[in-house]
Amino acid sequence: MKQLPSILLLTACLIPATAQDVSPELRRDISELISLYAADSFRSVSESLGKAFVPNIYHEQFRTVLLSGKPVDEPEKTDCPMATGRASVFLKQFEPRDFDCQLVLERMHFHLAETPPEDVEKSMKERINLSEKVREAYRPVLRAREKSKEDEILRGNATREGVVTLEFGVQMETEAGGDDIRSINRGTTETGVAFYTRTTRRLEWSDLPEAIRLQEDKLPKARSWTFWVPADAAAQVEEFKKKQEESEDNRRAELMQKLMGAHGGVGAVISSGKKKKAAHRRPHLPEEEPVMQKIKVWKDNPDAPVETQPDVVSDMI
DSSP: OTTHHHHHHHHHHHSOOOTTSOOHHHHHHHHHHHHHHHHHHHHHHHHHHGGGOOHHHHHHHHHHHHHHTSOOSOGGGSSOHHHHHHHHHHHHHSOGGGSOHHHHHHHHHHHHHSOOOSOHHHHHHHHHHHHHHHHHHHHHHHHHHHHHHHHHHHHHHHTSTTEEEOGGGOEEEEEEEEEOGGGOOEEEEEEOSSSOEEEEEEOOGGGSOHHHHTTGGGOOOEEEEEEEEOTTHHHHHHHHHHHHHHHHHHHHHHHHHHHHOSOHHHHHHHHHHHHHHHHTOOOOOOSSOOOOEEEEEEOOOTTSOOEEEESSOTTOO
């Protein structure tokens, strides 16, 4: 019985981590990266304030916010806005469960106490390498969490009254009215779920994703339309268009055979032409992995102000 804890520990270690979990190594790397930038911020504030800087107040405020696990919306109302603001940035870049707060604080103090490196260029390169290492390992984790939340929203919508599921997995909800969707001029776009930027701007029919525009005949008159466009909708559209093109090619080939007769030479020319066309077709290569979009559109005053509400910092990892 004395060996039971060891056996349980070994069993736990053998259980594979899910795509939404960070590895122990990544957790340490994130903690180290935060501690380095936290120490930099401390030095920067100290130098800018000079004798007015009170280290204990900065440390305590930074520690309190970081341990709370929640970003502060109005840092100017706290005892030390600069410390609050910096801690809030970290909590927006990384989920609290993905780093060790105590380790961050310990390593931050260590970096503040250590002697400045003689080789500054080498030290900077090491920091950049660590940042890139974290970025490469952390993005898949965030995307897996994003995908999970997207799927949860789409499943919930499918059971909600008033939401209609269209082709390509697009979901639609309308507000009663008599406007034609081609007359829209305003829209609110939310890109992503876990980490997104919401933008209200001038938006026209041609600006909507092709997954919506291809279904114009299924979009009723309304006051407003809200769409949920799955991350894979664009890929489904490409597959649909490819099948349409192949079907059209086959129809033309059959028509040519009927007009010209079943001659091998003609068939070879047609086949050769199709191969040549396929060779010049450029594949669909998205620059980055797509995410779900929530888009609401309506007809409004086109001169109304544009509004952007970012939910994360611009340099989000």
